[in-house]
């Protein structure tokens with residue numbers, strides 16, 4: 194028997210954690226009659242946390258004795274944030290991931306540990322040391338054997354997912370008794386033509402496919418359209434001399450935006466971006482130590498960039514470290530920047546985390562800037578239900594308010610959304626990914642999406658005659 198179980202991301206887009214379990218059949222060779230892997234072990238965010246106490250959201254509440262390895266698709270916190278809790282629950286296996294992910298994972302978890310786990314520096318170092326010792330980086334396109342015993346065997350292979358640097362979908366070759374199956378977990382899939390990243394190619398085979406559906410009900414604009422829309426939004430937003438605040442995720446979106454903004458500055462160098470200001474003089478501020486750190490890591494991982502980005506580097510361009518870019522590091526500098534920008538009428542673009550405004554330095558900017566009409570908030574990523582980001586997006590345009598740190602803030606700043614700047618594939622991209630698999634999967638499971646997105650995506654797949662399309666949780670699995 195080869196079973197897929199879902200421990201998260203079935204009633205929303207966060208907390209990804211799936212299990213693939215193989216029975217040893219009649220010839221058990223180990224203490225347990227089955228063995229398996231977890232694919233991701235992420236944190237829940239926003240209202241997807243549920244109403245339970247936070248400790249129960251975090252602790253790993255399913256059996257793990259038979260879990261031989263954790264396979265990580267990419268290092269976003271909703272896919273890796275519960276790893277410390279998995280270790281605390283007694284998990285002793287390796288953490289298998291792509292090579293860039295192996296470099297980024299300890300960094301992102303260090304930050305997560307500091308915020309949510311403990312302030313004890315020595316304990317953090319111990320946990321990080323443990324995580325580093327468990328990491329098994331595997332190159333893209335190369336099979337890696339997780340276990341092979343008489344009754345069952347399992348190998349995994351990473352392929353580029355085009356979502357963030359190091360992101361992968363996982364192909365699993367599972368053999369249990371007489372059964373042999375290729376199970377594919379999509380992780381998060383990127384849109385084609387994403388800046389910096391190679392786009393994903395469809396799997397050569399997938400008997401069963403577990404696929405995300407963040408944008409299962411929407412299509413994105415093309416790369417060129419969204420690039421010029423970004424330009425138009427920035428020009429309109431900066432015209433009245435305010436700040437454009439972009440809540441951005443530290444890993445992925447920030448680097449993509451910097452890449453696109455560098456491209457706009459290069460192309461429109463001497464054109465006016467605002468009254469008395471040309472693109473070449475536009476100041477871009479990254480105010481997030483984590484985003485700055487990951488921008489540095491992205492710069493070092495150039496061998497994993499796509500051909501277009503590599504070409505720019507050969508031309509002498511620096512897509513992630515251009516001269517108009519200022520990085521704010523210390524907390525004191527951050528507070529000064531918030532105060533200065535809130536008072537000055539100098540047009541400026543600020544990227545600050547967190548992406549859904551649920552914490553991080555963006556909150557101070559929002560408190561200082563939401564009340565003024567000359568400021569603008571530009572959302573470039575998905576806003577989960579229950580996050581301040583979703584509230585600003587929903588109520589901002591109607592002149593509403595948002596609650597930040599327990600206080601109400603009226604929203605007079607203009608609110609924009611550049612939907613095309615998603616690190617996730619749109620519906621047609623997801624369909625293309627599935628249709629590219631030569632033989633139709635006998636089962637497709639839709640996870641990692643809002644209910645409406647999952648239902649719309651399921652409907653679309655049924656229309657084009659996929660035989661078995663399931664939404665776990667809704668259908669008793």
Ligand SMILES: [Zn+2]
Nearest residue numbers: 267269356381
């Ligand atoms: Zn992700």
